[in-house]
Amino acid sequence: MKEVKHYINGQYVGSASGRMFDNINPATGEVISQVHEAGEAEVDAAVQAARAALNGPWSKMTLDERSKILHAVADGINARFDEFLEAECADTGKPKSLASHIDIPRGAANFKVFADMVKNVATEAFEMATPDGTGALNYAVRRPKGVIGVISPWNLPLLLMTWKVGPALACGNTVVVKPSEETPTTTALLGEVMKEAGVPDGVYNVVQGYGGDSAGAFLTAHPDVDGYTFTGETRTGELIMQNAAKGVRDISLELGGKNAGIVFADCDMDKAIEGTMRSAFANCGQVCLGTERVYVERSIFDEFVSRLKAEAEKLVIGPPDDATANLGPLISQKQRDKVLSYYQQAVNDGATVVTGGGIPDMPDALKNGSWIQPTIWTGLNNDSAVINEEIFGPCCHIQPFDTEEEAIEQANRLPYGLASAIWTENLSRAARVAGQVEAGIVWVNSWFLRDLRTAFGGSKQSGIGREGGEHSLEFYTELKNICLKL
Numbered sequence: 001m002k003e004v005k006h007y008i009n010g011q012y013v014g015s016a017s018g019r020m021f022d023n024i025n026p027a028t029g030e031v032i033s034q035v036h037e038a039g040e041a042e043v044d045a046a047v048q049a050a051r052a053a054l055n056g057p058w059s060k061m062t063l064d065e066r067s068k069i070l071h072a073v074a075d076g077i078n079a080r081f082d083e084f085l086e087a088e089c090a091d092t093g094k095p096k097s098l099a100s101h102i103d104i105p106r107g108a109a110n111f112k113v114f115a116d117m118v119k120n121v122a123t124e125a126f127e128m129a130t131p132d133g134t135g136a137l138n139y140a141v142r143r144p145k146g147v148i149g150v151i152s153p154w155n156l157p158l159l160l161m162t163w164k165v166g167p168a169l170a171c172g173n174t175v176v177v178k179p180s181e182e183t184p185t186t187t188a189l190l191g192e193v194m195k196e197a198g199v200p201d202g203v204y205n206v207v208q209g210y211g212g213d214s215a216g217a218f219l220t221a222h223p224d225v226d227g228y229t230f231t232g233e234t235r236t237g238e239l240i241m242q243n244a245a246k247g248v249r250d251i252s253l254e255l256g257g258k259n260a261g262i263v264f265a266d267c268d269m270d271k272a273i274e275g276t277m278r279s280a281f282a283n284c285g286q287v288c289l290g291t292e293r294v295y296v297e298r299s300i301f302d303e304f305v306s307r308l309k310a311e312a313e314k315l316v317i318g319p320p321d322d323a324t325a326n327l328g329p330l331i332s333q334k335q336r337d338k339v340l341s342y343y344q345q346a347v348n349d350g351a352t353v354v355t356g357g358g359i360p361d362m363p364d365a366l367k368n369g370s371w372i373q374p375t376i377w378t379g380l381n382n383d384s385a386v387i388n389e390e391i392f393g394p395c396c397h398i399q400p401f402d403t404e405e406e407a408i409e410q411a412n413r414l415p416y417g418l419a420s421a422i423w424t425e426n427l428s429r430a431a432r433v434a435g436q437v438e439a440g441i442v443w444v445n446s447w448f449l450r451d452l453r454t455a456f457g458g459s460k461q462s463g464i465g466r467e468g469g470e471h472s473l474e475f476y477t478e479l480k481n482i483c484l485k486l
């Protein structure tokens with residue numbers, strides 16, 4: 001049986017305790033590898049390796065030297081594209097057609113964009129007058145923040161981990177990464193690419209394991225980590241924030257959402273249907289930016305519901321190697337039980353099940369996978385948990401609105417504020433509504449269109465801080481002002 005180990009100080013190592021756990025293929029339910037579970041000893045070894053590497057050549061390299069190495073990391077991912085694709089799809093069950101267009105290409109892009117960004121973003125300087133008339137010059141310089149703890153989720157494993165590791169390394173930091181227990185493999189495989197690209201030992205470290213009472217908690221409690229970047233559930237973010245507070249460590253939190261789509265009667269209906277199909281069902285609905293609440297102007301409500309139903313019923317449910325499949329399984333049976341509990345809650349709360357609502361019939365070879373039907377509801381009122389809590393599955397609830405003000409009020413009524421998608425051909429209305437929706441990211445007539453230079457993050461309980469472009473440099477460096485008396 002294949003083993004997935006930790007990657008510490010440039011070596012793959014097992015856990016001293018010998019403790020391992022199963023890595024399950026969500027499409028078949030089969031065990032595909034045994035994963036070493038890190039104890040405090042492994043986490044400490046990883047943090048010490050990162051600390052030692054921080055004081056080694058990495059943070060002293062010129063920007064050009066570091067940039068060249070990170071471009072080599074990106075090239076290494078592309079050179080081993082199929083290996084990363086196989087590993088990511090085995091861990092997640094997602095269609096290869098999806099991972100080959102999103103997950104793996106973004107893994108490489110997340111290194112390239114920041115390898116260049118660090119060389120092109122200026123800091124600041126101020127000349128000042130002084131009483132003696134000779135003046136002084138203030139100028140700011142960026143220095144690495146230090147050892148960064150990176151804790152990543154299972155829905156877009158390589159994409160979301162490299163979205164943090166790319167800028168962290170570009171800024172001269174060293175990292176200890178704790179990937180999700182559901183998806184250990186591509187984070188481990190990246191260690192080989194780092195080595196081949198010339199990243200010094202100890203700069204990139206990986207510890208495998210669970211969250212609470214396991215590797216994740218040991219990492220966030222470790223006193224020798226200088227900051228944490230976390231992507232995951234809001235409740236988990238609260239726990240990590242509490243641990244980071246000891247020793248006053250900085251945090252960047254990308255958390256959960258319950259995102260609203262707002263569809264006006266003056267939309268391009270084809271665009272709105274295509275975009276809502278992706279935002280509700282892509283990655284089996286396991287995208288934090290996805291739309292689980294859709295508000296549609298009353299005059300087009302019936303047409304919108306029937307067209308979205310028709311498109312949802314064309315989705316092809318299947319395993320990664322099925323080239324026709326565009327809907328894979330949920331990440332685990334446990335996650336499927338959670339999503340099915342909301343499917344049941346919707347019925348209990350009196351929803352109309354427009355389509356789906358259960359488990360699809362699958363061939364015998366896939367019977368043990370965590371498959372689920374794409375589902376659309378109407379008819380719920382606002383006190384249903386189904387439209388107040390993040391489900392993180394292939395489902396959405398559609399409800400009508402009559403005025404712009406009502407749509408904005410509905411969109412903003414939850415404690416989340418991550419993303420929103422607005423569909424209207426009236427761009428004045430688009431700008432007006434987008435400016436009032438309480439979300440960190442608002443798409444107009446599009447969804448998940450990503451320019452990596454832009455600010456990315458959630459407001460309210462969907463996160464703290466922004467990453468992307470120079471916002472990442474803000475988090476992954478300490479800005480120092482030097483005042484030079486002339």
Ligand SMILES: NC(=O)c1ccc[n+]([C@@H]2O[C@H](COP(=O)([O-])OP(=O)(O)OC[C@H]3O[C@@H](n4cnc5c(N)ncnc54)[C@H](O)[C@@H]3O)[C@@H](O)[C@H]2O)c1
Binds near residue numbers: 390458
């Ligand atoms: N805002 C974003 O950019 C974004 C992106 C992707 C996913 N998410 C959110 O992530 C969630 C789905 O991912 P998930 O189920 O892996 O989230 P999760 O919070 O359960 O786990 C995320 C990571 O945190 C670790 N973890 C769990 N408990 C921990 C603890 N007490 N201390 C330290 N680490 C701990 C897990 O092992 C995993 O590696 C959804 O809520 C989704 O909205 C947000």
Ligand SMILES: O=C/C=C/C=C(\O)C(=O)O
Binds near residue numbers: 155160286287
């Ligand atoms: O599931 C959430 C997806 C987040 C995507 C990003 O962080 C990104 O596109 O950089």
